[in-house]
Amino acid sequence: MRRSGVPTRVAVFASLREVLMERPWSKVTLEAVAKGAGVSRQTIYNDFGSRAGLAEAYAFDLADTFCDLVDADMRRHADDPRAALEAALRTFLDGTSGDPLIRRVQHGDAHPDLVRLVTTDSGPLLTHIARRLTESVAALWPVADPAAGQALSRMIARLGFSYVAMPPETEDDVAADLAALLAPALEAATAPGRGADA
Known part of the structure; x- marks a missing residue:
């Protein structure tokens, strides 16, 4: 897994926290996290690989x-x-x-x-x-x-x-x-x- 830049990671993790406040993990999508972070879904795929990879990071x-x-x-x-x-x-x-x-x-x-x-x-x-x-x-x-x-x-x-x-x-x-x-x-x-x- 390629590590994203620090600002991107901070934004993605902050967005994930916000999404998790609203919905269970089963309904968390990379699209929703990407939108909240102001990045593309492809950026999250490139940096974390999957939802499981994002959760681990x-x-x-x-x-x-x-x-x-x-x-x-x-x-x-x-x-x-x-x-x-x-x-x-x-x-x-x-x-x-x-x-x-x-x-x-x-x-x-x-x-x-x-x-x-x-x-x-x-x-x-x-x-x-x-x-x-x-x-x-x-x-x-x-x-x-x-x-x-x-x-x-x-x-x-x-x-x-x-x-x-x-x-x-x-x-x-x-x-x-x-x-x-x-x-x-x-x-x-x-x-x-x-x-x-x-």
């Missing part, structure tokens, strides 16, 4: 957006790993629950293409998110044990995906609960003497 773009926000949250709380995790998880959970494509999946009215994107076909997206998180952990806490940081990042990515596929079933503060469970692992990984150069 949108999901990767959304993942990068949230990884950037999560990184910023963690930087604001770099001196407190538990607070960093809680802020990052809250941003992710609150943000994803407001995205129209993810809401389609969570509310059970998504096309199988979308469900597969966050379940059976989620491997590449999970790997991408875990890599971004691993980079953030390494940059924020240079003393972190690389293997532990990588393992924790993979775990957080998988946990996050479980809430994308199905929203929390209770009114509990999920971000705080997950942070309480995961913080000891992050604190241990970032403790002085655990890094690769120790």
Whole structure:
């Protein structure tokens, strides 16, 4: 798939969000997305290949957006790993629950293409998110044990995906609960003497 220019991608993804607010994925057409983005249908075909290709590209773009926000949250709380995790998880959970494509999946009215994107076909997206998180952990806490940081990042990515596929079933503060469970692992990984150069 050839990547379109940044302005075109931004316009196409914004149009897709608008279309998804109005209709289910089964009724989303590339013509409607192209019209909202101010580009030709052929441009979308050339750049994304198909509706499934567009959904995948949108999901990767959304993942990068949230990884950037999560990184910023963690930087604001770099001196407190538990607070960093809680802020990052809250941003992710609150943000994803407001995205129209993810809401389609969570509310059970998504096309199988979308469900597969966050379940059976989620491997590449999970790997991408875990890599971004691993980079953030390494940059924020240079003393972190690389293997532990990588393992924790993979775990957080998988946990996050479980809430994308199905929203929390209770009114509990999920971000705080997950942070309480995961913080000891992050604190241990970032403790002085655990890094690769120790």
